[in-house]
Amino acid sequence: MNKRINVKNQQKIKKVLLSLFVGIISISMLLPLVWMLSTSFKVEADVFRFPIDWIPRKWSMVSNYTTVFGGDYNFLTYYKNSILYSFFSVSLYIVLCSMAGYAFAKIKFKWSDQLFLIILATMMIPEQLILIPQFIIMRSFHIDNTISGLVLRSIFGSYGVFLLKQFMMSIPDSIIESGKIDGAKQWTIYSKLILPMSQASIATLIILKFVWTWNDYQGPLVFLRTASKYTLQIGLSSFVAGDGLSPLYSLLMAGSVVAIIPLLFVFIIFQKQVIGGIATGAVKG
Amino acid sequence: MINNKESKPKQLYKRGDNIAGYLFILPFIVGFMVFIFVPIIFSFILGFTKWNLLSGFGNIKFVGFKNFSKLLRDVAFTDSFKNTLIFAFFTISLQIVISLILASLLLSNIYYSDIFKTMIFVPYIASIVASAIVWQVMLNPTNGPVNQFLMSIGISNPPKWFVSAHWALPTLIAFTVWKALGYFTIVYIAGLKSIPEEIYEASIIDGASTRTRFFKITIPLVSPTTFFLFVTGLIGCFKAFDQIKVTTGGGPGHASSVLVLFVYQNAFEFYKMGYASAAAWILFLVIFAVTIFQWIGQKKWVNYE
Numbered sequence: 385m386n387k388r389i390n391v392k393n394q395q396k397i398k399k400v401l402l403s404l405f406v407g408i409i410s411i412s413m414l415l416p417l418v419w420m421l422s423t424s425f426k427v428e429a430d431v432f433r434f435p436i437d438w439i440p441r442k443w444s445m446v447s448n449y450t451t452v453f454g455g456d457y458n459f460l461t462y463y464k465n466s467i468l469y470s471f472f473s474v475s476l477y478i479v480l481c482s483m484a485g486y487a488f489a490k491i492k493f494k495w496s497d498q499l500f501l502i503i504l505a506t507m508m509i510p511e512q513l514i515l516i517p518q519f520i521i522m523r524s525f526h527i528d529n530t531i532s533g534l535v536l537r538s539i540f541g542s543y544g545v546f547l548l549k550q551f552m553m554s555i556p557d558s559i560i561e562s563g564k565i566d567g568a569k570q571w572t573i574y575s576k577l578i579l580p581m582s583q584a585s586i587a588t589l590i591i592l593k594f595v596w597t598w599n600d601y602q603g604p605l606v607f608l609r610t611a612s613k614y615t616l617q618i619g620l621s622s623f624v625a626g627d628g629l630s631p632l633y634s635l636l637m638a639g640s641v642v643a644i645i646p647l648l649f650v651f652i653i654f655q656k657q658v659i660g661g662i663a664t665g666a667v668k669g
Numbered sequence: 670m671i672n673n674k675e676s677k678p679k680q681l682y683k684r685g686d687n688i689a690g691y692l693f694i695l696p697f698i699v700g701f702m703v704f705i706f707v708p709i710i711f712s713f714i715l716g717f718t719k720w721n722l723l724s725g726f727g728n729i730k731f732v733g734f735k736n737f738s739k740l741l742r743d744v745a746f747t748d749s750f751k752n753t754l755i756f757a758f759f760t761i762s763l764q765i766v767i768s769l770i771l772a773s774l775l776l777s778n779i780y781y782s783d784i785f786k787t788m789i790f791v792p793y794i795a796s797i798v799a800s801a802i803v804w805q806v807m808l809n810p811t812n813g814p815v816n817q818f819l820m821s822i823g824i825s826n827p828p829k830w831f832v833s834a835h836w837a838l839p840t841l842i843a844f845t846v847w848k849a850l851g852y853f854t855i856v857y858i859a860g861l862k863s864i865p866e867e868i869y870e871a872s873i874i875d876g877a878s879t880r881t882r883f884f885k886i887t888i889p890l891v892s893p894t895t896f897f898l899f900v901t902g903l904i905g906c907f908k909a910f911d912q913i914k915v916t917t918g919g920g921p922g923h924a925s926s927v928l929v930l931f932v933y934q935n936a937f938e939f940y941k942m943g944y945a946s947a948a949a950w951i952l953f954l955v956i957f958a959v960t961i962f963q964w965i966g967q968k969k970w971v972n973y974e
Contacts, residue, residue, distance in 0.1 A: 399778055399779060399780065400780070402774065402777065402778075402779045403779040403780040403781065405774070406771070406774050406775065406779055406782070406785050407781065407785060409771065409785075409789070410784075410785040410788040410789050411788070413788060413789050413791070413792055413847065413850070413851075414788050414791060414792075416792075416800065416803050416804060416807060416847075417791065417792065417795060417800070417803070419803065419807060419814065420799075420800075420803045423806075432809075432812040432813070432814070432817070434814065434817040434818070434821065435821075436814050479696075480696055480697045480700070481697070483693045483694070483696065483697065484693065484694045484696075484697035484698070486693060487689075487690045487691075487693035487694045488694070491686050491689055491690040491693065492682055492683075492686055492690070493682060493686055493687045493689070493690025493691060494682050494687055494690075496690060499694070499698070502706075503701065506705055506706070506709065508904075508953075508956065508957065508960065509705075509709060509953060510907065510908050510929070510949065510952055510953055510956060511908065512908070512910070512929050512932050512933065512949055512952065513709070513712050513932075513946075513949040513950065513952070513953055514704075514705060514708035514709055514712060515932075515933075515936070516708075516712060516715065516932075516936045516942055516945060516946055516949070517707070517708035517709075517711035517712050517715065518704060518708050519936075519937070520711070520722070520942070521703065521704075521707070521708065521711075536700070536704065537704050539700065540697060540700040540701045540704050540705055542701075542705075545697065570689040570693070574693070595794055598796070599796045599797055599798075601797065601798050601910075601911040601914075601915075602910055602911065602933075605914070606933075606937055616796075617796060617797075617798040617799075618798075620796075620798050620799060620802065621798050621802070621914075621915050624802060624805075624915070633806055636802060636806065637803070637806070639799075640796070640799035640800075640802055640803055641799075643796045643798065643799040644795050644796050644799050644800075647794050647795070647796065648791070648794070648795075650794075651790075651791070651794050655787065658794075659786075659790065659855055662852065662855050662856065663855055663856060663858065663859030
């Protein structure tokens with residue numbers, strides 16, 4: 385009896401110690417972000433005070449955030465641009481990829497396999513390789529330095545077509561056949577049958593694409609030149625590089641918080657889809 | 670996709686289906702041609718030319734392989750090339766090892782594993798620009814909290830992190846590992862969950878220790894996941910740009926420059942479009958060679974039941 389309790393106790397101690405170990409790692413993963421949040425609430429003079437005040441001794445939250453959103457720092461404009469870029473990029477991407485994915489998965493047309501292979505093969509090409517010609521092409525169409533140009537170049541991704549085609553292939557053909565017997569046209573089958581059935585994988589793709597677009601730095605860096613067109617990421621980085629002046633760190637951190645918050649919300653709300661989507665995509669792939 | 674080739678006679682394509690199929694892919698294909706396919710061809714041609722963007726199309730000059738031979742003699746290029754390999758090798762190795770251990774710990778019997786999993790994942794979705802800036806401020810050589818802490822425990826001369834020629838690349842590696850660790854861990858958790866429980870149960874009955882189980886069962890059986898992460902993660906390392914551009918800009922000197930940054934600077938800061946395109950193609954060849962090499966090598970260690 386005693387021995388059994390001992391073993392049980394030992395297991396419990398082991399469990400507590402392991403949990404503590406993983407807990408410390410998890411907390412240290414978050415430390416930079418916690419420091420960012422806490423610094424964004426401080427007055428500039430307290431930013432580098434040591435030992436670190438995790439809870440500010442003098443609060444300057446309202447003033448920091450209103451300054452960042454106010455006239456001089458333009459974050460309101462950056463926000464608007466980021467929202468425009470993400471919204472149009474995500475919606476058009478989903479429409480284009482689901483249409484193409486449906487055709488490649490369920491319609492038998494000439495050269496479809498060969499075309500799909502070409503699309504798939506381009507996934508290996510690094511983005512930086514096509515950036516230069518893209519820049520030249522967009523300049524000659526005069527759509528560089530515009531949000532719409534940025535949207536256009538971001539919506540023809542092979543990954544989305546691939547992901548949705550893979551999923552749509554798993555929808556049984558009999559469902560489509562029965563739709564055809566009822567006289568439905570391809571467009572009706574696509575919009576009334578296939579799209580609703582692909583909801584889960586479309587949701588995953590929406591979230592992933594939103595994260596990519598919101599965090600996109602290289603695209604805006606290359607294609608946007610006017611500050612009024614800047615997205616959050618590029619606005620934030622220009623804040624650092626600025627005009628050689630050393631930036632106010634408390635404001636810089638407030639700007640960083642502002643750039644991260646929307647994604648954090650999306651993640652908290654759609655945690656299951658995000659994590660589930662990544663896991664299944666990876667294991668199947 | 671491949672195995673239905675024999676069973677598919679040519680007449681099977683119906684006229685209506687052909688039209689419908691092409692209409693469905695039309696919007697995608699047009700954009701794909703303009704923004705992806707044509708640029709690839711264009712870039713290939715540019716690699717053999719000398720052209721300053723500002724001088725207009727009329728001044729494109731074909732120079733054959735001159736760009737490539739010039740690249741090999743360019744210290745900025747060879748340094749970037751070396752750094753790319755070092756960065757990729759250490760980043761991917763650390764990511765794989767740490768995330769596999771973390772994933773196994775999270776799946777073992779511990780408290781709050783769901784909360785810990787979420788906490789570890791958060792850096793992955795955080796904006797890379799914002800988090801790179803946070804690291805940069807925290808690692809500020811004189812005032813940053815990290816160095817103040819190191820000095821307070823008696824290290825009088827702590828590293829200068831992003832601004833030191835010696836530490837810039839390792840610091841970038843640490844940042845990149847931190848940023849993507851959550852993604853790797855989530856994928857590993859899914860991979861580990863797909864290992865049949867019975868195998869573990871049988872090994873416990875046989876008296877295998879935890880360590881033996883980890884090395885003899887977990888590692889071989891999770892190898893398809895490791896392979897997936899290795900291939901995709903390595904490609905990701907070769908393309909890493911944002912954090913380097915934001916924090917060190919490749920400096921000091923070329924100490925933390927990588928190929929992607931070299932391409933960017935030559936194209937969009939010096940407007941040498943031909944030279945930059947040639948460098949981009951070398952980057953592609955490296956990625957291509959490494960990926961092919963991995964595919965061939967996988968037979969030796971990847972275990973598909």
